[in-house]
Amino acid sequence: MIKSTLRTIALCLSFLLAVVSVPFAATAADTPIKVVLDGQPLSLTVQPQVINGVTMIPYNAIASKIGATANFNQKAKTIKITRGQTTAELTLDSNQATVDGKTVTLNAKVIAKNGSTFVPLRFLGDALGLWVNWNAGTKTVSIDTKRTITHAMGTTTLTSAPKRVVVLFNGMVDISLTLGVKPVGAVESWVQAPWYHYLRSDMGGVKNLGSELQPNMEAIVALKPDLIIGAKPRHEKIYGQLSKIAPTLLADQLFDWKANMNMAALALNKEDKSTAFMNDWNKKVADFKSKIGSRAANTEVSIVRFYDDNSARIYVSGFAGSVLQELGLSRPKSQQSKDKVFIDLASQEQIPQIDGDIIFNITSSNNGGDEFKTQEEWQKNPLWSNLKGVKNGKYYQVNDITWNMSGGATAAKMMLDDLFFYFDL
16 A cells, blocks of 8 residues: 555656756757847748757858858759858768868757758858857857957957957967967067067967067068057057058057957957856956955065166066956055055165065066076065065065966966965965
8 A cells, every 4th residue: 555655656656857947948948049240130941050069050040140151962962052262172971171171179069950061160250251150048159240349559350250369468478378279470579579478389380570569561461460469568650551551450468368368259250169168267366366265365465576786676467467466365565556656766775665474575587697696696685584575485586477477367367376386376
């Protein structure tokens, strides 16, 4: 009797769960994918689909909408899509394709389903110069055939997602690689020329364009770029020349790596990579703050750099300062200034201004090593030995490239990793 009753209850519960779950499953499965082209919703007879985690789009339904022509060879099972001067050829049931004769690998096979042929959305964007994005939360495919980018010199409209990018400041070299884009040309690193060691393995075949302060204009022209990214503090005077070569964007600040990455991601169709990087960054920042707790506000941090002219400089803000500020780390009162990026110290009598509970030294050898002679002389002064950070064993020589000279996203993450180490978190 008891077994029978339990069996009846179990069957009823199973039936109830089935009834309740069906509408939700059906609703989720039946929710149509929206397609937005240049900000306007499109009505398609065949809807895009997410297949095995990849957003697939019916090529024949979208081709004419994006100004492309498409032809299907029934015998060879191949598709040819042409937009402007670019031609892509794909094969049914294959993840191999060609773009202007060069072989590329797709992130999914081309498939036929219910009389329509579906191709990976990302491929269409990469191959045909479109900006494409997939929003899983709203189930929306966004396609832009042009994009207007706001930058330090105003706005610039791009008519095709760039494929040949030239970058003219160190921070953007780092950022472009962080976003998965290898530039065709870049200015050389301040030290470890031609490229910083931490970037070098990804810079094979990139044309060296000389100094960030005076890039080689003839070499830029020869590369035939479709986008140039520079920085206003460095390249404002040659912006007109650069703009005649290719659409040009200038970052407002050299070391504002977040704003610079956002600008680059919008132009290069890499918002997904930028978002993923920032999500990881924000998690690490939150983890640092959680682990350090009240120590952040109660620990004064100082950053110093020595120069070859027997002077020194305290960094108040800038690249490293912005990271410290985001982490909630405090600075000595003598260094707290909203208007200053750094404080110059002309004589050793000013050594006490360097004081902090922790002192980081970012001195670089980019002037032949004479900077370290200055550092050695200043550290012989009794005033140096009296600094709290020095007395307490909290004085550290850190990587001057990732803490200062690079100014990119990956460098920021490397600096954050260092801070976890130095604060024993």
